[in-house]
Amino acid sequence: xxxxxxxxxxxxxxxxxxxxxxxxxxxxxxxxxxxxxxxxxxxxxxxxxxxxxxxxxxxxxxxxxxxxxxxxxxxxxxxxxxxxxxxxxxxxxxxxxxxxxxxxxxxxxxxxxxxxxxxxxxxxxxxxxxxxxxxxxxxxxxxxxxxxxxxxxxxxxxxxxxxxxxxxxxxxxxxxxxxxxxxxxxxxxxxxxxxxxxxxxxxxxxxxxxxxxxxxxxxxxxxxxxxxxxxxxxxxxxxxxxxxxxxxxxxxxxxxxxxxxxxxxxxxxxxxxxxxxxxxxxxxxxxxxxxxxxxxxxxxxxxxxxxxxxxxxxxxxxxxxxxxxxxxxxxxxxxxxxxx
Amino acid sequence: xxxxxxxxxxxxxxxxxxxxxxxxxxxxxxxxxxxxxxxxxxxxxxxxxxxxxxxxxxxxxxxxxxxxxxxxxxxxxxxxxxxxxxxxxxxxxxxxxxxxxxxxxxxxxxxxxxxxxxxxxxxxxxxxxxxxxxxxxxxxxxxxxxxxxxxxxxxxxxxxxxxxxxxxxxxxxxxxxxxxxxxxxxxxxxxxxxxxxxxxxxxxxxxxxxxxxxxxxxxxxxxxxxxxxxxxxxxxxxxxxxxxxxxxxxxxxxxxxxxxxxxxxxxxxxxxxxxxxxxxxxxxxxxxxxxxxxxxxxxxx
Numbered sequence: 001x002x003x004x005x006x007x008x009x010x011x012x013x014x015x016x017x018x019x020x021x022x023x024x025x026x027x028x029x030x031x032x033x034x035x036x037x038x039x040x041x042x043x044x045x046x047x048x049x050x051x052x053x054x055x056x057x058x059x060x061x062x063x064x065x066x067x068x069x070x071x072x073x074x075x076x077x078x079x080x081x082x083x084x085x086x087x088x089x090x091x092x093x094x095x096x097x098x099x100x101x102x103x104x105x106x107x108x109x110x111x112x113x114x115x116x117x118x119x120x121x122x123x124x125x126x127x128x129x130x131x132x133x134x135x136x137x138x139x140x141x142x143x144x145x146x147x148x149x150x151x152x153x154x155x156x157x158x159x160x161x162x163x164x165x166x167x168x169x170x171x172x173x174x175x176x177x178x179x180x181x182x183x184x185x186x187x188x189x190x191x192x193x194x195x196x197x198x199x200x201x202x203x204x205x206x207x208x209x210x211x212x213x214x215x216x217x218x219x220x221x222x223x224x225x226x227x228x229x230x231x232x233x234x235x236x237x238x239x240x241x242x243x244x245x246x247x248x249x250x251x252x253x254x255x256x257x258x259x260x261x262x263x264x265x266x267x268x269x270x271x272x273x274x275x276x277x278x279x280x281x282x283x284x285x286x287x288x289x290x291x292x293x294x295x296x297x298x299x300x301x302x303x304x305x306x307x308x309x310x311x312x313x314x315x316x317x318x319x320x321x322x323x324x325x326x327x328x329x330x331x332x333x334x335x336x337x338x339x340x
Numbered sequence: 341x342x343x344x345x346x347x348x349x350x351x352x353x354x355x356x357x358x359x360x361x362x363x364x365x366x367x368x369x370x371x372x373x374x375x376x377x378x379x380x381x382x383x384x385x386x387x388x389x390x391x392x393x394x395x396x397x398x399x400x401x402x403x404x405x406x407x408x409x410x411x412x413x414x415x416x417x418x419x420x421x422x423x424x425x426x427x428x429x430x431x432x433x434x435x436x437x438x439x440x441x442x443x444x445x446x447x448x449x450x451x452x453x454x455x456x457x458x459x460x461x462x463x464x465x466x467x468x469x470x471x472x473x474x475x476x477x478x479x480x481x482x483x484x485x486x487x488x489x490x491x492x493x494x495x496x497x498x499x500x501x502x503x504x505x506x507x508x509x510x511x512x513x514x515x516x517x518x519x520x521x522x523x524x525x526x527x528x529x530x531x532x533x534x535x536x537x538x539x540x541x542x543x544x545x546x547x548x549x550x551x552x553x554x555x556x557x558x559x560x561x562x563x564x565x566x567x568x569x570x571x572x573x574x575x576x577x578x579x580x581x582x583x584x585x586x587x588x589x590x591x592x593x594x595x596x597x598x599x600x601x602x603x604x605x606x607x608x609x610x611x612x613x614x615x616x617x618x619x620x621x622x623x624x625x626x627x628x629x630x631x632x633x634x635x636x637x638x639x640x641x
Binding site for chain 1: 471474475476478479482483485486487489490491494573576577580581582583596600603604606608611615618619622623626
């Protein structure tokens with residue numbers, strides 16, 4: 001247990017090994033996803049016909065087939081596909097004829113801002129409500145919050161969105177129900193966070209997207225906190241006569257946060273996936289809306305690009321969560337966890 | 341012993357009011373969906389019988405032009421909402437049940453084989469499951485829907501919509517079954533009755549499906565019930581997004597999609613009633629699943 005006495009970011013052999021192992025696993029997952037994306041492009045519909053339309057001459061078709069390299073052996077095509085993806089080239093959209101990479105960079109800021117704000121909303125409100133409901137376990141407000149959260153969990157995302165639109169846009173007229181409002185361009189990044197209209201447009205989608213994650217985090221923090229409050233060191237702290245507030249803040253809360261980081265990190269992945277639904281309800285011009293339109297119009301290059309992009313995000317998030325775990329829990333870092 | 345087990349489960353059922361109420365709600369809605377062609381006031385798919393003058397009739401009142409009465413009102417085309425919902429529920433439930441059936445057959449088979457055979461079969465199936473679990477199942481369902489739509493000629497997409505839905509939800513949902521069945525199989529296959537069957541010279545297939553499978557039915561049942569609620573919501577989500585059941589053959593999700601368009605104009609009922617029905621179904625199945633999980637869990641007895 002020597003590792004316990006080290007500082008936070010100690011790099012030892014055990015940790016390096018595990019991180020290298022995780023990196024290899026992640027690359028394997030990404031290669032597999034790239035294979036699925038490649039197979040979609042190659043075998044779902046005829047790429048040449050989709051790009052040229054049905055009126056193209058045989059000669060045109062032959063030229064494009066050669067140019068796309070469709071005459072080469074399949075492994076060669078796959079390797080070339082991976083190479084192109086690595087240089088951020090996802091081909092051309094069947095429907096619009098625009099390079100998919102351009103569509104993504106145009107729409108990615110909208111999705112990332114939405115995901116970020118709803119993740120912050122979910123974390124901040126989820127943790128504070130979780131701590132509150134755990135400390136005031138018998139209070140009427142805590143009980144009310146808990147039972148309301150049950151309803152929130154069983155509502156599908158799109159119904160939450162519609163419900164919010166109904167109340168806050170249609171009936172009360174307080175907040176906009178679609179689009180991003182006014183955006184400002186800062187260095188190629190289209191942000192909606194700098195204008196009042198942009199921020200107002202963000203409220204309903206962010207709440208819709210974050211609500212489920214918020215209830216999840218809240219319930220998790222609550223049960224962890226209740227668990228921690230029963231531990232001996234907390235009871236000794238009370239016995240020593242420390243202030244209730246300082247016990248909660250300095251001893252109980254930090255110890256509940258470890259599992260929360262894992263779950264919250266993994267939930268960030270589902271936020272990006274569920275953004276598809278939210279973006280569709282609010283006509284939010286992000287990559288989720290782009291994806292669902294691609295599914296509707298069978299725009300294969302856009303679909304496979306989205307798949308690769310989301311896989312990349314998920315794998316990165318998982319890696320970061322693993323590392324955060326290392327940084328926080330000394331038992332895993334020193335390798336002592338495995339010996340138990 | 342079988343009878344005793346069953347009566348034990350039944351005792352837990354009739355002493356649990358939540359289980360009784362939710363099962364009654366589910367059975368009533370299910371029967372209504374099943375017999376929709378006989379009990380529904382009008383045929384919502386018969387475009388000839390619709391009267392556009394009846395469009396946007398509010399609920400609980402007669403139409404101001406034609407004087408026709410519709411309990412829950414009509415949509416933009418004058419379609420009776422009760423009928424549309426009965427038929428919509430039929431599609432939602434059918435897709436949900438068949439999708440879970442597909443996921444169950446696929447997951448149970450893969451899980452049994454992976455757990456029983458072990459080795460590379462196990463490794464491949466479980467790595468595949470891990471990769472799929474990295475992504476939320478609704479995303480997988482959308483992806484499969486997109487691929488399936490691409491493989492079907494454009495003019496047949498509407499006709500194949502139900503099959504595409506079942507396929508995409510079923511393929512997105514097998515992992516839970518496979519993982520549970522695999523871990524139970526790993527435990528069961530070491531037990532004496534399996535070794536006895538092996539000594540008696542029964543084939544591997546027979547051991548897996550006739551001996552091991554009956555012993556691990558209860559966790560499969562629990563997962564199937566919870567999956568059903570998720571599948572019904574997934575179907576509604578896909579249809580709401582426009583890549584599920586088409587407007588010509590609307591499911592509850594499609595009706596909600598249509599209803600959202602009219603929300604701003606104040607025609608709230610086209611949205612509200614299908615949404616409430618969907619919630620009622622999902623909630624009752626969910627509560628049933630919760631009860632079943634507790635009732636079949638030996639640790640809680």
